Amino acid sequence: MLHNIDPNDLPRGFQRLMSHGKAAPAMLQRRSFLKLAGASGLALGAFPHVAFGQSKGAVASTLKPTQQPSAFVQIARNGEVTITINRLEFGQGVNTGLPMILAEELDADWSLVRSKHGTNDMAYADPLFGIHLTGGSHTIKNSYTQYRELGARARAMLLNAAAAKWKVDVAALRTQAGVVLGPRNLKASYGELAEAAMALPVPETVTLKDPKNFRIIGRPTQRLDAQAKTSGRQDFGIDMRLAGQLTAVVARPPVFGGRLISVDDSAAKAIKGVKAVLRVPLDGGAEGVAVVADGYWQATQGRDALKLEWDTSQIEKVDSERQLTQYRELARQPGPRKMDADMAPLATAPRQIEAEFIFPYLAHAAMEPLNCTVRLADDRAEIWMGSQCAGLDAGAAAKALGLKPEQVVVNVLMAGGGFGRRFSSTSDVAVEACAIAKGAREAGLDAPVRTVWSREDDMKGGYYRPMHLHRARIGFDDTGKVLAWDHVIVGQSITTGTVFGAFQVKDGIDATATEGMRDPYPLPMRLTVHHPKLNVPVLWWRSVGSTHTAFVMETLLDEIARATKQDPVAYRMALFGDTHPRHRAALQLAVDKSGYGKAKLAAGRAWGVAVHESFDSVVAYVVEASVKDGQPVLHKVTSGVHCNLVVNPRSVEAQVQGAAVMGLSMCLAGSATTLKDGVVEQSNFGDYTVARITDVPEFAVHIVPSADPPTGMGEPGLPPLAPAFANAIALLTGKPLRQLPFAIA
Amino acid sequence: MLALTINGREHTLDVDPATPILWALRDTLGMTGTKFGCGAALCGACTVHLDGEAIRSCSTPVSEAVGKKIATIEAVTAGADRVGAAVHAAWVKHDVAQCGYCQSGQIMSATAFIASLPRGKQPSSDEIDTAMAGNICRCGTYARIRAAIADASRSLV
Numbered sequence: 001m002l003h004n005i006d007p008n009d010l011p012r013g014f015q016r017l018m019s020h021g022k023a024a025p026a027m028l029q030r031r032s033f034l035k036l037a038g039a040s041g042l043a044l045g046a047f048p049h050v051a052f053g054q055s056k057g058a059v060a061s062t063l064k065p066t067q068q069p070s071a072f073v074q075i076a077r078n079g080e081v082t083i084t085i086n087r088l089e090f091g092q093g094v095n096t097g098l099p100m101i102l103a104e105e106l107d108a109d110w111s112l113v114r115s116k117h118g119t120n121d122m123a124y125a126d127p128l129f130g131i132h133l134t135g136g137s138h139t140i141k142n143s144y145t146q147y148r149e150l151g152a153r154a155r156a157m158l159l160n161a162a163a164a165k166w167k168v169d170v171a172a173l174r175t176q177a178g179v180v181l182g183p184r185n186l187k188a189s190y191g192e193l194a195e196a197a198m199a200l201p202v203p204e205t206v207t208l209k210d211p212k213n214f215r216i217i218g219r220p221t222q223r224l225d226a227q228a229k230t231s232g233r234q235d236f237g238i239d240m241r242l243a244g245q246l247t248a249v250v251a252r253p254p255v256f257g258g259r260l261i262s263v264d265d266s267a268a269k270a271i272k273g274v275k276a277v278l279r280v281p282l283d284g285g286a287e288g289v290a291v292v293a294d295g296y297w298q299a300t301q302g303r304d305a306l307k308l309e310w311d312t313s314q315i316e317k318v319d320s321e322r323q324l325t326q327y328r329e330l331a332r333q334p335g336p337r338k339m340d341a342d343m344a345p346l347a348t349a350p351r352q353i354e355a356e357f358i359f360p361y362l363a364h365a366a367m368e369p370l371n372c373t374v375r376l377a378d379d380r381a382e383i384w385m386g387s388q389c390a391g392l393d394a395g396a397a398a399k400a401l402g403l404k405p406e407q408v409v410v411n412v413l414m415a416g417g418g419f420g421r422r423f424s425s426t427s428d429v430a431v432e433a434c435a436i437a438k439g440a441r442e443a444g445l446d447a448p449v450r451t452v453w454s455r456e457d458d459m460k461g462g463y464y465r466p467m468h469l470h471r472a473r474i475g476f477d478d479t480g481k482v483l484a485w486d487h488v489i490v491g492q493s494i495t496t497g498t499v500f501g502a503f504q505v506k507d508g509i510d511a512t513a514t515e516g517m518r519d520p521y522p523l524p525m526r527l528t529v530h531h532p533k534l535n536v537p538v539l540w541w542r543s544v545g546s547t548h549t550a551f552v553m554e555t556l557l558d559e560i561a562r563a564t565k566q567d568p569v570a571y572r573m574a575l576f577g578d579t580h581p582r583h584r585a586a587l588q589l590a591v592d593k594s595g596y597g598k599a600k601l602a603a604g605r606a607w608g609v610a611v612h613e614s615f616d617s618v619v620a621y622v623v624e625a626s627v628k629d630g631q632p633v634l635h636k637v638t639s640g641v642h643c644n645l646v647v648n649p650r651s652v653e654a655q656v657q658g659a660a661v662m663g664l665s666m667c668l669a670g671s672a673t674t675l676k677d678g679v680v681e682q683s684n685f686g687d688y689t690v691a692r693i694t695d696v697p698e699f700a701v702h703i704v705p706s707a708d709p710p711t712g713m714g715e716p717g718l719p720p721l722a723p724a725f726a727n728a729i730a731l732l733t734g735k736p737l738r739q740l741p742f743a744i745a
Numbered sequence: 746m747l748a749l750t751i752n753g754r755e756h757t758l759d760v761d762p763a764t765p766i767l768w769a770l771r772d773t774l775g776m777t778g779t780k781f782g783c784g785a786a787l788c789g790a791c792t793v794h795l796d797g798e799a800i801r802s803c804s805t806p807v808s809e810a811v812g813k814k815i816a817t818i819e820a821v822t823a824g825a826d827r828v829g830a831a832v833h834a835a836w837v838k839h840d841v842a843q844c845g846y847c848q849s850g851q852i853m854s855a856t857a858f859i860a861s862l863p864r865g866k867q868p869s870s871d872e873i874d875t876a877m878a879g880n881i882c883r884c885g886t887y888a889r890i891r892a893a894i895a896d897a898s899r900s901l902v
Contacts (some may be wrong), residue, residue, distance in 0.1 A: 091844030091884045222840050229845030230836040232778020232818035236846060247772070272761070295772030296781070297764050367782050367790060367846040367883045384882040416780070416846025417883050455783040650840055654886070658843055661885025685881060686786035693877045696887040 007138035062204055064127075066146060069154040069202060071123035072102065079191035081176055082114045086124035086143060086386050088134040088422065089117065089225070090366075090415035091658070092714040093651035096223045096549055097140055098147050098538040101564055104216040104550060105151030105209060108190070109178030115224050120394040120410040131391030132412070135423050137615035137712025140647055145711050152206035154197075161197035162188055211645070211707060220650045225414075237386040237413040240373040242448040246275055248436045249299040249452060250283065251289040252461055255312040257534050257651040259287045264307035271305060273298030277385030278439035283428035283462065284537060290436045292445065296452055316535040317678025320467070323534070324358065325491040326546030327469040330530045331356075335488075336508040338517070341524035345483035349475025353559060356471050358739045359491075359548045360672035361464035362541055363682070368416025369458050372433035375448035376441050380407045385430060385506070386415025388423030392499070396427035400434040419662070420540040424463055425498030428537075429453075437675065460680040461687055464673050465541030466492040468513070468548045472556060480564035480571060480710065485525040489513055491548075492538045512540060516719065517615060520580045521557065536675065542662055543715040546614040550719030551740065553728070554610035558727040559736050568609045568727065582642040585704045587611045587620040593702045594622035596638075602626075605635060608728025610720035616711035619641040619656065621720045623697070623729035632729045632742055637721070641701065644708040653701040654718035660699065663721030665691040672742045689741075749810055751776075751822035762808035766800075767791045769807045770817060772819065778818040778849050782881070791852040792857075793817050799857035801879075814885030818849040821856055829859045837898035843884035851880045855894050865902050868894065 065071065066086070067190070074082040083102050095115040103113050118124035124132050128142045151250050162180040163170035165188070173182045178190045191416035228234035253259065267278040275295040282288045291302035346352075372385040374397075379442060381401050387393045390410040396406045410430075415422055422429070433451040440449050453461065468491035475483045493510035495501045504511045509529045518525045541547060561571035569591055576583050587609075591597070596607055604626045611620035624636040639656050665671050670689030674681045682688040726737040733744065749756045751774070760769055765784075770776045770793070779802055782790030786801035793802045794816040795809075821829035832855050842848045856874035862868060868876070873894050883888070 093843070100873065172786065222837070225845060226837045226840055226842060229842035229848055230833050230852060231822040232776075232849050234845050235777065236780075239771075241775060241777070271790075295768055297768035297772065299763075300784075326813075365883060367780075367788070367844065367881065369781065415844065417844045421885075454769065455785070564810055654889070657888050658885035661887060662883070664885075684785050685783050686785065690881055690883060691885065691887075692881060693887040693890065694874045696885070699888045 003662045004173045005167045005672070029597060041231050059672040061202065063202060065121070066125055066127050067149060067159070068123065069150050069602070071118070071121065072150050073106070073154045075190050075194035079109065079189050080114060081108045081112055081178070081190065081610045082116055082737045084116055084118045084124070086118055086126065086132065086414055087139045087411055088386060088418065090134070090141070090386060090388070090418040090422070093223060093648065095225060096221060097647045097651055098143060099224065100216050100221060101147040102151035104214055105148045107177065108156045110216055112178060113224070117412040117414065119412060120390040125391065131389070133389045133391060133423065135388055135420065137617065137714040139712060139714070140710050141616065141712045148208050149206055152208055153202055156203045157197040157200050158190055159195050160200050161193045161331070164507045165193070165196060168245050174566050175489060202557060217647050218645070218649070222650070234414060236368050236416050237384060238368055238371045238416070238452060240384050240450055242375060244447045245321070245450055246292050246294065246440065246445065246447045247296045247299050247450050247452060248290045248292045248440070248580050249296065249303050249454060250280065250282070250432065250436070250457065250589065251306050251308060252457060253286050253288065253304050253310050253312065255315050255317055256462055257284050257286045257315050260289070260314045261309040261311045263289055267305040267307070268302040271298060271302045271484045274302040275445055276440055276443045277302065277306070278443065279437060280432065280435045280439055282432055283426055290439065290451070292436065292449060294439050296319045300454065310408070312678065315678065318534050318536050318675045319677055320360070320674040322635070323458070323467065324469070326532070327467075328670070330490050330532060331469055331471045331488045333530065335528045337526060337528050338509050338514045339525050339527040341484065341526050342524055343484045344488050346473060346475040346486060349483045350478060351563060352477050353472065353563070354554065355556060355736070355738055356469065357548070359468040360674060360740070361536065362671070363459050363464055363673050363688060364419040364421035364664065365419055365458065365542055365685070365688060366415070366417030366419055369455055370421070370429050370453040371450060373448060373450040374403070374433050374437035376437050379403070381409075381434070383408065383430060384413050386413050386418065386422055387408065387430065388418055388420070389427070390518065393427045393430040396715070397430050399435045400431045401438055403720040419542040420544070421463055424539055425495070425500060428463070455685070456683045458682050459673070462537035463539040464536065465547055466494065466538040470548065470552045472552065474556065474560070476560055476564070478564060479585045480560050482523050482560065482564050485523050487525055488528045488530070490530045490532065492534055493546070494538050494540055496531060512545050514549065515545035516612065517553065520583055520613065520673070521575045522555070533693055542659065543614050543718040545610060546719035547666065550610070550612040550614070551723045554612060554720060554723035555726050555730070555736060555738070557653070558609070558723070558730070559570070562731070567597070571669060572609070572611060582618045582704070583611055583613065586618040586640040586642040589702050589704055590620040590638050591640075593640070593700060594638035596622045606731040608661055608724040608725060608726065608731070610724035612716075612720040614716045614719050617641070617713055617716040619716045619720055621660070621724040623724045623728055625725055625732075627729060627732050629742070630744060632667065632725065632744065634725050636698045638700045639702060639717070640704060640712070641717075642704045642706065643711045643713050643716070644706045645710045646703055647710060649703060652703055652713050655713040656701045657699050659715060659717030660721045661691050661696055663718040664695060666740045667722050667742045668695060669741050746805055746823070747811060749807060749815060751794065751815045752817060760807060763806045766793065766802035766805050766807055766810055766815065770802065776817060776819060780846055780849055782847065784849070788847070789854055790847045790850040792853040792880065794821065794853060794857055795856065797860065799854050818853055821853060826856070830855045831897040831900050832856045832859065832893070835893040835900065839889045839893040839896065841886050841889040841893050843886055843899045847880060851877070851882065851890055854880050855890070855897070859894065859898055859901065862898070867898050
């Protein structure tokens, strides 16, 4: 998400948003900061950070909050270094990757490094976007230099503290894994020096290490949360337990935007443990009924006992079958163009392909159901949640509660997946939880309230990867040269009408719908885009536009190669020419390691190839697949990955495997969210398919070595999986697959 | 009042007998290592052992556990359970977890599976897949789950 943007526009854009009061993350308060520091040792450089937050008489510093080590590095007396991550950790591994980067320049003893989440404080804003957010595979890319500099600043302060203590020139000192070493065998641990170091000024400029001296970055490193996550000790948002806390669940309207005619809560209130039944406003102008109880089970018992009458009479009721007909009709209409080219050759091209592609709505279906815990006082609110955009959520919560933005703190907690769902422009999860907490308080319940979504709420409650229809008409010659490519995309815009529209929508076209089209192939393409408005909330979903554009591009190019009897790898390589070395390198690596074209395949298997760049990283897959009992089976996936410099190779491997599995999920029968008369038809993992271990192939992940500044890997492994799989199946059946999930006739 | 034996300790709970074991653990006893994923025995995140057998605690009422022994992730990976300790060690070694939310359930299923094998038997990859088919991991850690189970079984010979 939030890609294809001129970075220079971002801070300005977000400032504009914030000036409208939509989001204004608070500065870390001195009080809370010192308390934080006291909890587990000393916060390095606390003074300058605090000074920065005080307007009058502060010591001049040109450093921004995001550059102050105080908010990021805590060193305890025993030498433990706790590094705060400015992101949500929800599986992608940044709570290990970011500490690795900082610890490298700090020259920390890695065995003593810990990590923790931050808050919506401005210190934890993305240095480019100016707000706390996690998405677009941006973390390592945007915070690589930031975290290196933070580590280097903290190290410089520790060196200066040692120099002062020993009365020697700082140039005579060096560091080694958490220890400062000086002349005459002088030696002091970071833990011993932290208190003195914290009183020193933060250096404005620092020299970073020569990457050839890296000893942490680039080393395969175990996740810092590996122990906690395998012993039941890792707390997630849903595990919040505050004294006296109550749990709420919400009865939601059957159709998006539905409102209540009547509520009979007499049976619900009679259930033991039910404390209150509240009529609450929901996302998109809807209404719902929250049942607040001692625990989740009592709350759901109460919800089941509600007798509700809904008014959906004036609401558009989307029906997937009807919608497809409408989209086909729309695809024939003229519309705004993202790209243009001369289409005259289409009339005379010796070879033609006409193709229609259909992609359904998709629920994110993260394993941890959505949840948010809110504790209210007269003049403040504290929120705990696994948020992908604590910056936005804090602003939206303040508005919902009638508080000032600085009166709201969002504590970011570990999340059990998210894939985009924990980042909605309306902050629907946080706002709903705030409305419930407020209602409960008004009803006389002075208790924190944790709102939990059931799996059914998650599946039926909105925000899906939009349904898309693509139509292509391609004219090419006998050599496979494309003469003209007329392409249409129909699908709801994710960002129009949201705070992100200003960056993403241009001339009526949402960049999140077209990313991944054409490039890097030099094709004469005309791309028309239609964004119908429908009563289904849509959102980014891991790898966003590339979830459908990569499939269309990579299967159609394969089809042209097959039609002109060319090897699909050679055909792509020729199109890349000399101008796309990363694509070439990734694809070549996958080809070499898989044995493509050389190794003998098991009977009934075929090779499939696809390569795609998303979020600045390139992933190529060479797969082996077969058809068994009429069903496509994926056996083996060999990948070539280009994400520039790798911080943690184990993490890159995990992200590629995981994203590939999510890409595989899209291919499986039953992996679709559909609507009938406005009602989402799927409700749980029984009727919404996600990949299980029995669906999963063998993996081999290979990374192209590079020293260039790193790019992200949370999403780029997803897009090329489905087309590589489809291309193999098309070779076996002779028929291209043009629909997800796959439908073999 | 219901008497339950959980991780070797007796607990007396004032809950409706129809309450799923999951919510007695999480909300009544504060044992949050066992996770809520689907509430319908479809994803396996809530897996615990009832007399050594893997069950879905979200869909098993506490009344069914009376007179039986419940074991949860907290105890199974604490060291005393030989198979649990081996599975836990393999999970850490292979860095299986990504978001980690489903992994309590994965480990509980894997432990019950390995414990059910004749001592010294190495499961085939098909047997591993079949045993683990009820546990969803949306992060897609399956390749490492397979490797960890194979490794844990080997270490127990």
